[in-house]
Amino acid sequence: MTTGGKQILAIRHLLARQTTASAFCALAAMAANGKAVASEPEAALPDVVVSASRSEQRRFDAPAAVDSVPVDPLRATSPLVNLSEVLAGVPGVAVRDRQNYSQDLQLSVRGFGTRSTFGVRGVRLYVDGIPATMPDGQGQAATADLANASRVEVLRGPFAQMYGNASGGVVQVFTPDPPKDGFTGRASTGFGSDGQWQAGVALGGGNDKLGGTLDAWTYQTDGYRDHSAARRYQLNAKVVAQPTDATRVTGQFNYFNQPLAQDPLGLTRAQADANPRQAVAAATQFDTGKTVEQTQAGVVVDHKLSEADSLQGRLYAGTRQLNQRLGMSGIAATSSGGIVDLDRTYGGAALSWTRHTTAGGLPLQWSAGVEANGMRDGRTGFVNNNGSQGALRRDETDKATDLGAFAQFDWSFHPSWELVGGVRASRVKLSIDDHFVTAASPDDSGSTTYNNVSPVLGMVWHALDTLNVYANLGRGFESPTLTEVAYGPGGVGSNLGLQASTSRQGEIGIKWQQQRQRLEAALFDADSHDEVVPLSNNAGRTVYQNVNGVHRRGLELAWRGGFGAQVGASANGTTGSQFEAGLAYTYLSAYFGESFLNAQGQTVNAGNRLPGTARHSLNLDVAWRPLPPLVLGAEMHVDSLIYADDLNTQAAPGYATFNLRAGYEFRIGKTRLFAFGRIDNIADRKYIGSVIVNEANGRYFEPAPGRRFFVGLRAAM
Structure with a gap:
C-alpha cells in the first residue's frame, strides 16, 4: 500500500x-x-486484508464478510498440506478433506461449490495474486504453498463478483516477502498415522532492493483407506525487486508434482458401515487414480505514479499434465474412455489502476482494471483395460477464455458512513474442436459465449470506534465448465447450449472488536437462476441441465478472544494471550425452490435440500499457554446431516469430532526449534467425512479416518 x-x-x-x-x-x-x-484496535488486532477493496485495509473496516487467517510455518501444529488445516475456523466455509488426493478437497462457500465432484467449483482461488482458477471456473487447491504461507484470506458474498467467474467467494493464499536484512532458513519434518511423512526446507535472503525465497517440500501417505496412497513434491521460488521507491517487481515460480494419487472411489452406506477402510473392487481392477505435473511462472509489478495514483500489472503462464484412470466397465469403458490424458497450457494478464483522492473533503478511492485469461487443453481418452491404456475413444482440443473489466469505489461521504460499490463485465468463451469423429462418436465441435454484467453496492456505518455495520447487494455469475458442456443429452454431441448460472445476493453484518475480543455476524441470502445440475448419465457420460429457484440463505457467527496475561507468541508471530479461544458457527438453508427431473428421470421436489450442504456447522478451538514456550490446544468440529443426492434419499449422518494438539518452542544456540504433535478424532468416531454428490453408481460416501496422530519438528534460524 x-x-x-x-x-x-x-x-x-x-x-x-x-x-x-x-x-x-x-x-x-x-x-x-x-x-x-x-487506531488502538488496529494495534491490538493487526490483521490486514486486500480482498474486498483491492487495497490494504484493516479487516475490521472491510465492507464485506472477509476473514484473514494467519499461518505460521514454524509454529503451526499441523503438517500444512491441505487448506482444510487452516480454514476450519472460518464461518460460511466448508472444507472437507476427502482423504483422496486424486480428487482434491471439497471447498464451498455459503453453499456454492458443493456440486463439484473433483477440484474446486464456484469459488475463485488465488496464490499471491495469480489465479489458481481456470477461465471456465474450475480450480485446484492442491498447488497452494501452505508450507511457506503467511496468511489466507476468504471473501464471501456479493463483493466476490468483482473477481469474475466466482459466485460464492474468493480464497487467496499469500506467501511472505523475502527478508530485507540478511539470511533466514527453516527446515521441517514430521510423520503420522497411515504412513504419513512430510519434510521441507525454506531459504530466504536479501536487502531493501532485492531479495528472494526458495522452499521445497514433500508429503506422502499410505492412505487411510485401501488404494489411497499418495506422494507430492513441490518447489516454490519468489523474488522481490525494488529498483526504485516507486516500483516493486515480484517474480514467482511454482512446480507441483504428484506422481501417485490412488483413488479408492466412494462407498455405499452399507459398505462404509461394514468397513470404512475398504476400496471397491473397481478401484483395484482399473487402478483408479491420477498423476499430475504442473509448472507455473508469473510476475506482478506495482508502480506508484504519484502519491494518489498507482498501477498494478500481472502476467503469468503455466502448463499442466494430467493422466487419470477412471473406474469404468462395460459400455462406459469403451464409449467414454476410462483413461483421461490432459495436456494443458494456460496464462493471463491484468492491469489495474487505483486512485486515492477526496470528494467533498472526505476520502474517495477508485479502482479500475482489465484482465484476460485463457487455457488450451489437448484432451484424449482411452479405454481402461484393467489399469492399462487401451484404444483411443476421445481426441479433442478444448479452449476457454475469460475477459473482464471492472470498476470499484469506496467513498467516505460522511465521517461515519462509507458508500462502496462496483461493476464487472465478464465474457467467457468455451470451445470444443473434436478430432475423433466416427459413426459411433459424432462430432462434438462447437463453441459458446457467456456475457454478464455484475453490479454490487454496499454501505458501511462506523457506529463506534469498536463497532461497524455493513450491508451489500449484488449479482453473481458462474459459467459452466468445459467438463459440464462436454456431453449432450443422450450422450450425443456436446452440451454447449447449457446456460451460465446467475444469482442475486445480499448480506448484512456487524463487526465488533475491543482489546483482545472480536465478534462478527452476518446474515446472507442468495437466489440462483439456471443452476447447473445433472440431467442424465449415459454410458459414464454425465449430462447437465439448468434449473431455477435455488436458494441459499443463512447466518454466520464468529468470535475470538484472548484472556489472561500476554505470553509467548501467537500464530502470526505477535505476543499471545495465556488463554485464547475461537468459535465459528454457520447456519445454511440451501434448497431447490422448483421441482425438476434428475439424472434417473425422477422428480426432485421443491424444498429438497441442496446436496453436499450441512444445515449446521460449528467449530470451536481453545489454546492454553501454561508456560511461554508451551502451548496446549483442543478443537471440536460439528456438522449436521448432509444429503448426498438431489432426491434427499441418501445422507451422511451428523457428527462431532475432537482433536488435541501441543507445541513446544525452544532454542539451541541461535536456532529456534518447535516440536509439535496432534491427535485427531481422539474419540475414534466413525463418520462420513465427505459425500460425492449425485454419484452415478450410488457410491456416495467417503469415510473419514478414525483416531490418528501426527508429530513433527521444525527449526529456523
Whole structure:
C-alpha cells in the first residue's frame, strides 16, 4: 500500500471517530510528521486484508464478510498440506478433506461449490495474486504453498463478483516477502498415522532492493483407506525487486508434482458401515487414480505514479499434465474412455489502476482494471483395460477464455458512513474442436459465449470506534465448465447450449472488536437462476441441465478472544494471550425452490435440500499457554446431516469430532526449534467425512479416518 493510501485510510478513521476540531489537529500533526496514524484496535488486532477493496485495509473496516487467517510455518501444529488445516475456523466455509488426493478437497462457500465432484467449483482461488482458477471456473487447491504461507484470506458474498467467474467467494493464499536484512532458513519434518511423512526446507535472503525465497517440500501417505496412497513434491521460488521507491517487481515460480494419487472411489452406506477402510473392487481392477505435473511462472509489478495514483500489472503462464484412470466397465469403458490424458497450457494478464483522492473533503478511492485469461487443453481418452491404456475413444482440443473489466469505489461521504460499490463485465468463451469423429462418436465441435454484467453496492456505518455495520447487494455469475458442456443429452454431441448460472445476493453484518475480543455476524441470502445440475448419465457420460429457484440463505457467527496475561507468541508471530479461544458457527438453508427431473428421470421436489450442504456447522478451538514456550490446544468440529443426492434419499449422518494438539518452542544456540504433535478424532468416531454428490453408481460416501496422530519438528534460524 502506498504512503498516500495509508494516510487516506488514517484520515478516514480520524474523521469517523473524532470531533472535527480534534481530527484537524491530528491531521496537522500527521502532515508535519509525514506518517500515518493507526487506531488502538488496529494495534491490538493487526490483521490486514486486500480482498474486498483491492487495497490494504484493516479487516475490521472491510465492507464485506472477509476473514484473514494467519499461518505460521514454524509454529503451526499441523503438517500444512491441505487448506482444510487452516480454514476450519472460518464461518460460511466448508472444507472437507476427502482423504483422496486424486480428487482434491471439497471447498464451498455459503453453499456454492458443493456440486463439484473433483477440484474446486464456484469459488475463485488465488496464490499471491495469480489465479489458481481456470477461465471456465474450475480450480485446484492442491498447488497452494501452505508450507511457506503467511496468511489466507476468504471473501464471501456479493463483493466476490468483482473477481469474475466466482459466485460464492474468493480464497487467496499469500506467501511472505523475502527478508530485507540478511539470511533466514527453516527446515521441517514430521510423520503420522497411515504412513504419513512430510519434510521441507525454506531459504530466504536479501536487502531493501532485492531479495528472494526458495522452499521445497514433500508429503506422502499410505492412505487411510485401501488404494489411497499418495506422494507430492513441490518447489516454490519468489523474488522481490525494488529498483526504485516507486516500483516493486515480484517474480514467482511454482512446480507441483504428484506422481501417485490412488483413488479408492466412494462407498455405499452399507459398505462404509461394514468397513470404512475398504476400496471397491473397481478401484483395484482399473487402478483408479491420477498423476499430475504442473509448472507455473508469473510476475506482478506495482508502480506508484504519484502519491494518489498507482498501477498494478500481472502476467503469468503455466502448463499442466494430467493422466487419470477412471473406474469404468462395460459400455462406459469403451464409449467414454476410462483413461483421461490432459495436456494443458494456460496464462493471463491484468492491469489495474487505483486512485486515492477526496470528494467533498472526505476520502474517495477508485479502482479500475482489465484482465484476460485463457487455457488450451489437448484432451484424449482411452479405454481402461484393467489399469492399462487401451484404444483411443476421445481426441479433442478444448479452449476457454475469460475477459473482464471492472470498476470499484469506496467513498467516505460522511465521517461515519462509507458508500462502496462496483461493476464487472465478464465474457467467457468455451470451445470444443473434436478430432475423433466416427459413426459411433459424432462430432462434438462447437463453441459458446457467456456475457454478464455484475453490479454490487454496499454501505458501511462506523457506529463506534469498536463497532461497524455493513450491508451489500449484488449479482453473481458462474459459467459452466468445459467438463459440464462436454456431453449432450443422450450422450450425443456436446452440451454447449447449457446456460451460465446467475444469482442475486445480499448480506448484512456487524463487526465488533475491543482489546483482545472480536465478534462478527452476518446474515446472507442468495437466489440462483439456471443452476447447473445433472440431467442424465449415459454410458459414464454425465449430462447437465439448468434449473431455477435455488436458494441459499443463512447466518454466520464468529468470535475470538484472548484472556489472561500476554505470553509467548501467537500464530502470526505477535505476543499471545495465556488463554485464547475461537468459535465459528454457520447456519445454511440451501434448497431447490422448483421441482425438476434428475439424472434417473425422477422428480426432485421443491424444498429438497441442496446436496453436499450441512444445515449446521460449528467449530470451536481453545489454546492454553501454561508456560511461554508451551502451548496446549483442543478443537471440536460439528456438522449436521448432509444429503448426498438431489432426491434427499441418501445422507451422511451428523457428527462431532475432537482433536488435541501441543507445541513446544525452544532454542539451541541461535536456532529456534518447535516440536509439535496432534491427535485427531481422539474419540475414534466413525463418520462420513465427505459425500460425492449425485454419484452415478450410488457410491456416495467417503469415510473419514478414525483416531490418528501426527508429530513433527521444525527449526529456523
